[in-house]
Amino acid sequence: MARRRQTVTIKHVAAEVGVSLQTVSRVINNEPNVRPQMKERVQAAIDKLGYVPSIAAQRMSGSKSYLILALNDRERTIEDWRARQGSDWVDQMLLGGMLKCAELGYRLIFELVDTHNDHVERELRAMIAALQPDGVILTPPHSDNPLITGLLNKHEIPFARIGSSGNGGGIPLIMGDEGAARMATRHLIELGHEHIGFIAGPDDYALSGWRSAGWRNEMNDAGLSTEGLWAAGDFGHDSGVKATRQLLAQSPRPTAIVASSDQMAIAAIEVAGEIGLTVPADLSVVSFDNTPMARFNSPTLTAVDQPIAQTTSKAVELIVDANRGKELPIATTIVAAKLIVRQSTAPPPQSE
Incomplete structure (x- = not known):
């Protein structure tokens, strides 16, 4: 009977190089104050062993969760899902957000919140406590809900506001x-x-x-x-x-x-x-x-x-930049829409 291949963990990488788990974690997370020679040794061990970093490994440094929380309107989303009428806002949002998160070493968590609920702050506090996200993506109408934006400002969590001009903090993105x-x-x-x-x-x-x-x-x-x-x-x-x-x-x-x-x-x-x-x-x-x-x-x-996917992708990118201390755009980020001409438009009827 063939033996099942053992999963390679961060511990194997640390043992291969002869360093601490924290040192490997700092290399994985591309953190400062790691000598170039050490980065090369750790990366060589990762390549040799075929190690794939996990969220747990990335979190070992203790400073980041490597999770980004995306919020969408509960009532409208569930209504669209049940109607099965082809609305793909959520699909496009996840497409752009998940791919960019994967590219940058993060994970996207998607949750539904009712912005009209008086308990929205309590819901959001519970999510923050459970997930400790490094950033939050807000979609309309959450983007302009002062209860939500105020809470995120209070917790000093970077947040992107899709479909908002950004009054009250955060990173505003619009689709023109x-x-x-x-x-x-x-x-x-x-x-x-x-x-x-x-x-x-x-x-x-x-x-x-x-x-x-x-x-x-x-x-x-x-x-x-x-x-x-x-x-x-x-x-x-x-x-x-x-x-x-x-x-x-x-x-x-x-x-x-x-x-x-x-x-x-x-x-x-x-x-x-x-x-x-x-x-x-x-x-x-x-x-x-x-x-x-x-x-x-x-x-x-x-x-x-x-351009929902592109806008969500850009939101993730800007949140990660904020976490890494990079300078963010001063102006609202615009991801421009385009017009697709099909069969439903034509010159007006000629008056008799």
């Missing part, structure tokens, strides 16, 4: 939502549309206001009226139905709509069909997010592609 809304609106204007409706996201997301401002400013710059062309939504399908009915009841009726999520854009297409309008011949639709449903809907959706 105002510019993206301008880009989507400009695409429709260049096609010849003048009556362009806009369906906004919920007020507790700062990016909702940025997107509304981008649409409004682009319309104003083109000398086009926005009166009666804005409607409230909450990113969900049902709110998209209500908002679209409101917009299409206007006179003159909009010939195009920019919706702040793929689900609301699909709702707009459904409502248009109910009243006998065809997309894009009678109504053009642009969405935000570019989730899988944008590609598989019929017609396929022209969509603002949100």
Whole structure:
């Protein structure tokens, strides 16, 4: 019977070199005050033995946990998972965060928190005590929740704020939502549309206001009226139905709509069909997010592609930089979105 191969641990590396466990840990963690000759000896032993550093080994120095905690909204995330409608925000967030963490020797821990819960501070304190993270990634609406940001500031834990302008500390990162809304609106204007409706996201997301401002400013710059062309939504399908009915009841009726999520854009297409309008011949639709449903809907959706993975990856990078004492950017980091043109947009119908 073949003997099972023994797992190589940090103890084997230390014994091979004849040094302490702490010395090996300092080399693994690329810490200062380790002689170059010692680094070479330890690295040679690691290569020889085929040792793969573990979180436990990295923690032996006692100064870091090598864990980064990523928080997402509990209610909305669970709702999306149960609906199974193709939202991939969490997938893209984990893709960018986990790959960058692995590259830098960290691990990403993903947790759900209800930002509207009065107990959010207690939940977060429990997570911090259990995990002792070296940094935290906040996503909207957590990014602008003063209970959360205040607690992280108090504990002096570096935190990245995706979708936030950064008032109140932390490392702000945005995906250029105002510019993206301008880009989507400009695409429709260049096609010849003048009556362009806009369906906004919920007020507790700062990016909702940025997107509304981008649409409004682009319309104003083109000398086009926005009166009666804005409607409230909450990113969900049902709110998209209500908002679209409101917009299409206007006179003159909009010939195009920019919706702040793929689900609301699909709702707009459904409502248009109910009243006998065809997309894009009678109504053009642009969405935000570019989730899988944008590609598989019929017609396929022209969509603002949100760089969620790239933004989360950059958030990890900046948190690690903060832990290593590197100088961080003074300005808000922008990871720009792009517009993917598909079948749901076309020139407006010719008036008879």
